[in-house]
Amino acid sequence: MIIDRQNFVLKEEIREYWTRRAETFDQSPFHGMRAPGEKEAWMKLIGSHVDRQEGADVLELAFGTGEITAVLLALGYRVTGLDLVESMLARAKAKHATAKSLSLYLGDAEDTREPHASHDAIVMRHLVWTLVDQAAAFSDWFRVVRPGGRIVVIDGNFVEKSLIKRLRRRLSTFLERLQGTSAHYIDWAAHNSILSRVYFNTGLTPEHLRKMLQNAGFEDFRIDNLEPVRSVQRRKARLSDRLKLGLSESFILSCRKPNA
């Protein structure tokens, strides 16, 4: 039997990378929700894409430190979450220690092992760009969501090609060093090495994702930019952080599993 060791090794590298980032993840600009009104802006945007009432069963994939989890709980959903990394799980659990309608587990979003048609919606932020076996993931999500339920993907294009974008990131990093605000830890060598080998290694666009999810059986697509959230984040952000906004062409895409 031939085992695809490449995928196994890559997934392990992804796990190690996020394990090391967990401690300072909330300090990275626009990961931890710090701006006044930011959580409410996310609630409005995500709530409109999930399009479900309070009490709906939502599966959150790759919850990280639990920032989007807070949004889903505030919307009144019952949340089940999966993440690949123990140190992320520990942080999210501590953050939401008193939440009643929340279950968080270690798990692989590409093979959730959730029961068939068990969730009203699936929500994820910044997972799809790092998928190793995207086809397996999309067909698993199609299996797990109930007929009529929606998949909500918040993501961006992390392959920065243009010179302007690369200069903006460099200037931002330079300013962070001057200000002494670069406390968050990113291993860029590991990040770039992983990025060069994942499926979306030439960049993730909503149009490409839409075609792939259409092929997996989803319909009724909605794609928006994140401007309602970005405008709130921009208000009090330092210049070093504002320079980063927009670099990754972030989007929110949602689609529906057809009714049976």
Ligand SMILES: C[S@@+](CC[C@H](N)C(=O)[O-])C[C@H]1O[C@@H](n2cnc3c(N)ncnc32)[C@H](O)[C@@H]1O
């Ligand atoms: C950029 S962080 C995003 C965290 C959170 N969704 C947020 O937006 O704040 C990426 C997260 O994806 C998780 N992850 C990466 N690949 C995964 C997989 N195959 N299954 C589950 N989680 C995964 C990592 O452990 C990490 O917590």
